[in-house]
Amino acid sequence: MAWIVRNGAIIPTNLTFDNPDCTIGCVVTGGTFANAQFFNEFRPYAETTKLVSINPGGEWEISPTLKASLQGNYARSTFHRESPTVGLTTPLGVGNTVTYSNTGGIPTIQSGLDLNDPANFGWNAGSRVGIQDERRLNKSKGARGDLTWGGKALNLKIGGAFDDVSRRIRGFDNSQAWQNAVCGNNPNVFVASPNTQPPCAGLDAPGAAPAGLSQLFRLWHGRDHRPGGAGQLWRLAGPQCGGARLSEAWSGRVRHRRLAGLCRRHQL
Numbered sequence: 001m002a003w004i005v006r007n008g009a010i011i012p013t014n015l016t017f018d019n020p021d022c023t024i025g026c027v028v029t030g031g032t033f034a035n036a037q038f039f040n041e042f043r044p045y046a047e048t049t050k051l052v053s054i055n056p057g058g059e060w061e062i063s064p065t066l067k068a069s070l071q072g073n074y075a076r077s078t079f080h081r082e083s084p085t086v087g088l089t090t091p092l093g094v095g096n097t098v099t100y101s102n103t104g105g106i107p108t109i110q111s112g113l114d115l116n117d118p119a120n121f122g123w124n125a126g127s128r129v130g131i132q133d134e135r136r137l138n139k140s141k142g143a144r145g146d147l148t149w150g151g152k153a154l155n156l157k158i159g160g161a162f163d164d165v166s167r168r169i170r171g172f173d174n175s176q177a178w179q180n181a182v183c184g185n186n187p188n189v190f191v192a193s194p195n196t197q198p199p200c201a202g203l204d205a206p207g208a209a210p211a212g213l214s215q216l217f218r219l220w221h222g223r224d225h226r227p228g229g230a231g232q233l234w235r236l237a238g239p240q241c242g243g244a245r246l247s248e249a250w251s252g253r254v255r256h257r258r259l260a261g262l263c264r265r266h267q268l
Helices: 175-181 214-221 256-265
Strands: 012-019 026-035 038-042 048-053 057-063 066-082 083-091 097-100 107-113 129-130 132-150 155-173 236-238 244-246
Touching: 129 175
Parallel strands: none
Antiparallel strands: 012 026, 026 097, 038 083, 048 066, 057 066, 066 132, 083 129, 097 107, 132 155
């Protein structure tokens, strides 16, 4: 559970500080914050680790005064972490107020909404889902050998060693595509950043894009089957398409006037 402060829309009032002069810095000791919002995050971690290690070795007594020994080692370990995230928020503009107090010890945050009531959370502004994977691969291998000449009372030993260690860490993130499918109205195309993506607003109509986009996607999807063709036609807007702008995102193939005409013909 988190109180959204940094990226929120709270309105601070009745603030008190530990220092009457804040020119050199001070700490908020209390206040009332209107239009407060909270974020409830569910993020389970599923981790799997596997390890294999082999350490063979041997000795060879060549003669009563000469002995050789050799040892090798190989180890391989893998680590996989899955951390899907579902984050729901309380609604904005419902009059929720937070009373904050920090007079010593643990600060207190008192919300006007019952944060233990699931009904107060939903796909509101700031909600999101995320899906991340992390994979690690560690390898180590080596060999050691030595040669001993002499007896128990006096001997001479010479040897050498070799080690090779490597580590690879890879991160995977497909959060936006999952968010589009879960709560972004499941548009039938997905293009990566910096293209605009639908917000997580709780819409889940299969195969439909947000209002003002889906019809144009379907119309153009059947006209051009180049890789990424319809997928790049993501930003639409302008008076001709219900207030959206028209963008020439289709590598120059589709012009503003053609899209504008399509919008007018189909009353988008």
